[in-house]
Amino acid sequence: MATVSLCMIVKNEEETLPRCLGSVRDLVDEIVIVDTGSTDGTVEAARRFTDRVFFFPWRDDFSAARNFSFDQAAGDFCMWLDADDVLEEEDRVRFREMRAALTTETDVVMMPYHTSFSADGKPAFTYWRERLLRRGAGFRWKGAVHEAIAPRGRILYCGAAVSHRKTRPGDADRNLRIYEAQRARGEAFSPRDTFYYARELMFHGRDEEAAAAFRSFLDGGGGWVENELQACRDLAACEMRLDRTEASFKALTRALRYGPPRPELCCDLGRFFFDRKDFVTAAYWYEQALSARPSGVTGGFTEPDASGFLPCIQLCVCYYALGDAARSKEMNDRAAAFRPEHPAVRYNARFFGENAPL
16 A cells, blocks of 8 residues: 655644644654744644654745655655644545555545535535645645646545634735735746736735736636636626626626536526526526536536525525515525525525415
8 A cells, every 4th residue: 555644834833733633643654744933832733743843944935845845755645734624534534445545556636625614514615636646756836825736647536525624814914925025026927826816816805906817817828727717707706896797797708618607607697697686597597507517526616505505595586586486485495405504594484484375
């Protein structure tokens, strides 16, 4: 069986690191921890799990730190996690099953990454990441921020998900500071850098600048198709907040050039018409969301609610507005199958109980 080295970069993570390592310590052969300047008890916490603790001066470059961590590994595969990541028990079982069959004939193991959660604890935002990489294949991280390794060679998809469960807010300005320092130094941005820089601008409410960056990314070409799809949706959101309705609609429809619309795009289109009280067209797009194929294992960003709860609860409103109370109630019942405790579902259930259709 191939060996696995867990390689992590950490800073001031004394609270979350034990939780993370406790969920994987028996699944890997080696733990490598690289500290980038902690001032709390992170190093001491790490040493309770491994004696392979190293130090790397932070220089606003995540790839440099991650590559250093990989350089310390001895296993056949390097696996990465962040300190606030965890493998839940069912994912530990899936991981163990994958490891039992893993050989060095595989180059990359892709695994789902759950990065946000709904109130009931279910994943609300998921995408696939390169999680294990064969050490001898020469993989290197690229990108000072939102670093990544482009998968190549023989790729294995494993259903064991990593859950990113933050316990406290991080430095919300850090990534934007790094990007803007790069720009100030005149460093060239890759298409991926431009995409994520645009997103950081958007997250900071700088919609005019974000929209310009998204357009630059889309017009420039060379981007990953999944990022191009997301850029269309993000650009549409920026344009809408800037009260440029037609530009927002144009951005959404631009996404159609990349193939059949995903559930998330269908819901965006549904919302566009819903907000204009065009319930017939809104219902059409929400129905499409229920039948559209999610991104699957393409690595694209996936919002599970867009395939079930969201279109159902919106269709409940659409059909009621169109005078079809029976179908409206049916859609609320379907929404309840996904999120039974959601306030809108419970409100609608009470409403239909008091106003049962004939």
